Amino acid sequence: MTIVETEIPAATSEPLRTSRKTIPDSVLTLGVAAYVVVLGVIAAVAGVHFFYVGDNPESFIPLWHHFGTELRAGHWWTMEASAWMGGNYAGEAAYAQWNPFLLLAYIALSFFGNLAIGASAVMIAMLALLGAGAFLLMRSYGAAKAPSVALAGAVPVTGFTLFYEAAGWPAGLAAFVGVTFFWLAVRKQTTGKWPPIVTFVFGFLAVTTGNPYALLGIIIVLGGAFIELLLARRWRPAIHLVVTGILVGATSLLVFLPLLGVQPVTVRQELAGIVNDTFMVPDLGDLSGASTPSYLPTITNWGGSVVESLPSTYLAWFALPLLPWIRWGALWRVLRTRSSILIVTGIFAVTVLGPSNLWLFRWPIRLIEYLYLGILLILALGITVGIARTAPRRRIGASAVIVAFGTFLAMAATPNGAKIHAVSFVLVAGLIIALAFVWRRWGTTAAMSVILAGTVLVTGFQTLAYPRGTPTIIVPDDLSQMTAQASSFEGTVLQLAEQRLAGPEAINTGKLLFGNLSAPLPYESINRYSGISFRALSEALCIDYKGVTCPDSYNRLWKPVAHTQGDLADALGISTLVIHKPSLPDVVEDGPPAGWKQVESDDVRVVWVRDEPLSGNGRVSGTSDGVTATSVFDTETAEDVDVNADQSGFVTFARLAWPGYSVTVDGAKVDYVTSKEGLLQVPVPQGTSTVSLTYAAPGLAVGWMATGAAALLAIAQSVIWYLGRRRAGALPALSAPEVQAVS
Secondary structure (H helix, E strand, C coil), X not given: CEEEEECCCCCCCCCCCCCCCCCCHHHHHHHHHHHHHHHHHHHHHHCCCCCCCCHHHHHHHHHHHHHHHHHHCCCCCCCXXXXXXXXXXHHHCCCCCCCHHHHHHHHHHCCCCEHHHHHHHHHHHHHHHHHHHHHHHHHHCCCCHHHHHHHHCCHHHCHHHHHHHHXXXXXXXXXXXXXXXXXXXXXXXXXXXXXXXXXHHHHHHHHCCCXXXXXXXXXXXXXXXXXXXXXXXXXXXXXXXXXXXHHHHHCHHHHHHHHHHHHHHECCCCCCCEECCCECCCCHHHHHCCCCCCCCCCCECHHHCCCCCCCCCCCCCCHHHHHHHECHHHHHHHHHHHHXXXXXXXXXXXXXXXXXXXXXXXXXXXXHHHHHHHHHHHHHHHHHHCECCCCHHHHHHHHHHHHHHHHHHHHHHCHHHHHHHHHHHHHHHHHHHHHHHHHHHHCHHHHHHHHHHHHHHHHXXXXXXXXXXXXXXXXXXXXXXXXHCCCCCCCEEEEECCHHHCCHHHHHCCCXXXXXXXXXCCCCECCCCCCCCEHHHHHHHCECCCCCECCCHHHHCCCECCXXXXXXXXXXXXXXXXXXXXXXXXXXXXXXXXXXXXXXXXCCEEEEEECCCCCCCCCEEEECCCEEEEEEEECCCEEEEEEEECCCEEEEEEEEXXXXXXXXXXXXXXXXXXXXXXXEEEEECCEEEEEEEEECCCCHHHHHHHHHHHHHHHHHHHHHHHHHHHHHCCCCCCCCCEXXXXX
16 A cells, blocks of 8 residues: 655645545445445344444333324323323423434334334434434544445444443433434534534534433534634634534523423432442553453443443454554544544543443443444544554564453453453454455455454344343334233223332233333333423322332222322222232232232232222313312313312312423412422312313423524524635635555
8 A cells, every 4th residue: 555645735625535436425424324225134133132222222212102192193291291200201301202313213112012113213313324424424523435334333342332222221322323423414514514504404413313422422522613614714714613503502502491391300319419429430451442342341330230231432443453563643634634533532432431420321321322433433543644664574563462351351340251252352353354354355445345244243133142132031022012901901900019129020921010111011010111291290200211110009009088088099090900919918918909800920020900980071181079070171281170169279180290390270370289299289269160181292482492592593693604615605614634555
């Protein structure tokens, strides 16, 4: 390979490129996406429910399915009273209600009758978008096409992205995809390729994923790009970038104001804090094993473990062994004109090694994928400027030491995995030898094919060695099967069960459902997942964020509720109790209370229903003495009730009193009351009256106004940007040489 350095013309800012004609970037972008789909399919086939573990089945996938079904029916709720603690979707902020691409994903998911298959389709599609965005980002910084394809294809299968984000934390994956495209847009804007409105749109898409790490990533990318512009004394683009950043920041009000509005009633009342409990905090030793597919980092994680069970800090099999071959001097000359890469990557490196909790952000390992994106971008540029050919034996020796040292670290961390580490060593060593041979014999493009093939092999190896599911306890995914298990249910359902006592039969069959698994099913369940929870109900019923109850929950159901003539079970409108036998053996033995009957019993559970199910009166669930109330209209967010009262009293609703409710009596606004259990109660006067209540997420109107105003200003800014560009006649030159690699 011959390396030729050349200055670019002052009026352009073209990427580094080869002299021969190659495949268009648009085609290569689709190619990278298709390649990542293959990697995703390998993971889905090799693992057991690979993309359906953790928060995917407990929170996101069933709820996304429900969202898609509702959207197809013409409904889009910011809050669903029937979902109880998990129903304040705007307040949760994490469910991306305003992101058009994710809304399309919800609709697509709703056509799947099997949630695991649907999850695989959606997650693989998101990984494919990530690969495409990484490729375009590398090209925007000047990386040649072949290394951009090969290294962008590795971004979606770095350890944390594949084994955590795609498998179980889709909000984090969506944020990573959004930040990658935002970084691309910022680069294009600062080099005069795209107007600010494009950056604004990508910023909006990143912010509306609802994940706070998207906002952090946006700030870091903007900071890096801004400093690069200042160093180059490119004042006009710097000013435009600041304005764009402010406008993108304004859209965050739409996502996070509702969260702040409901915060006083939730269990998460303290958002700020700096703490280090070492949970999910990687160190430099973990990063040293980043090219060893079998390395399991020694970080504190769930269950008190101090060694990971997944390769969460894995980067790429070729990344560290390539370092001795990089022409660092030539690469530095390129990076000097692209300092934003070093700044952004450097900041992410610091945050990855930071404390476990820093304000809204906890578990620094969540930022490792952003760090790895920057590292692979730098490597793509390093390959573009050309691989060093001097002192080959010394460089080969250095690569061999890196591979061997990585294997040693893996063995030291988990000695019981010796066979897996041996396979990992042989696989990586063989691939490095093949890469060196092909590179020397046929050049860069052929060598990148080895990287692509090697990434396929390593992905298959890792997902076989570390499948994300387990063969015994598999979360149910067949909606028809789960629906069949609810055939005896009537009305609103409460499940009384401790998840730690639920065995494989209870979970595999869908007889017990935790989290949001009941969301797409045709009944109302109080056991729903919530990232924020409603503190009063959580304490009154002794129920946690996944719908898991404590042994005393059953007794608490029969306690009276103020301003009603019944107990908590009545006030919640419960008509069916699903009781896990191992969790409450004494309760099961005593049998159902008066007014209830048993309709189902097996080794796992009993099902009790009321002799006369509660239904037909909207969400009115109780009244005080002398008051009758008839619901004449009700939806998830509104209700009208005709009241006849012999004396002043209260009407209680089977609705949590989320901040945002507006209540009127005969058209006059009144203040509602929150029961100690968290239920909404409305004071009514003597005589006949009409109670009307509506819900609007607090801060949502302000958020929409801020977003709309920001969008209009972004359009105006783009017009100014375009006119300024025309007056200038040409873009200012980048103050450094480009490097052209010729094979």
